Amino acid sequence: MAKSGVMLVKNNSPETANKKKKYYRKNVEFFKLIEKIKLWPSRTGMLHGIKSIKITGEIAEIITHCDEKFIVWNSRTSRAARWLRNKWCVCACKKCKIPTWKIEKYTSTMMTQKWGSNL
Structure with missing residues (x-):
């Protein structure tokens, strides 16, 4: 029982864990972010x-699962870095x-x- 009279309950279901x-x-460094997320x-x-x-x-040379090849520079302010950070992508x-x-x-x-983590 908490001080306010409300009982605190922990929900450890797998749905909340995900x-x-x-x-x-x-x-963070752009290449570290790409290596961690594995999305382009x-x-x-x-x-x-x-x-x-x-x-x-x-x-870096990036090869996607659909066999597209990209040559990219390590830049924190690049278009791809901004799109990943701000989640501006439309679809998969x-x-x-x-x-x-x-x-x-x-x-x-x-x-x-x-x-947050520095990766």
Whole structure:
């Protein structure tokens, strides 16, 4: 019993455990963020699943599950970095077949300035 007279109950069901939000910092290194999330936003607003990432210095080669190849620079202010942080992507690629749990996990992830993991 709490002081206010209301009993506190913990709900440990699997549904609430999956709804927990992850917190990442907004200004983490871009390649670390991509390696962690394993999603790539294309210019059309589609989210692609990443099959492999090959990082060479400040440049990375990204190959998606639909066999598209991207050469990207390590920039925190790039279009892709902003789109991932702000979740501006419209839909998921049908060829990549991104599982729904991964999209739900991405949408529940919070990117904050002063709170969260540095990856």
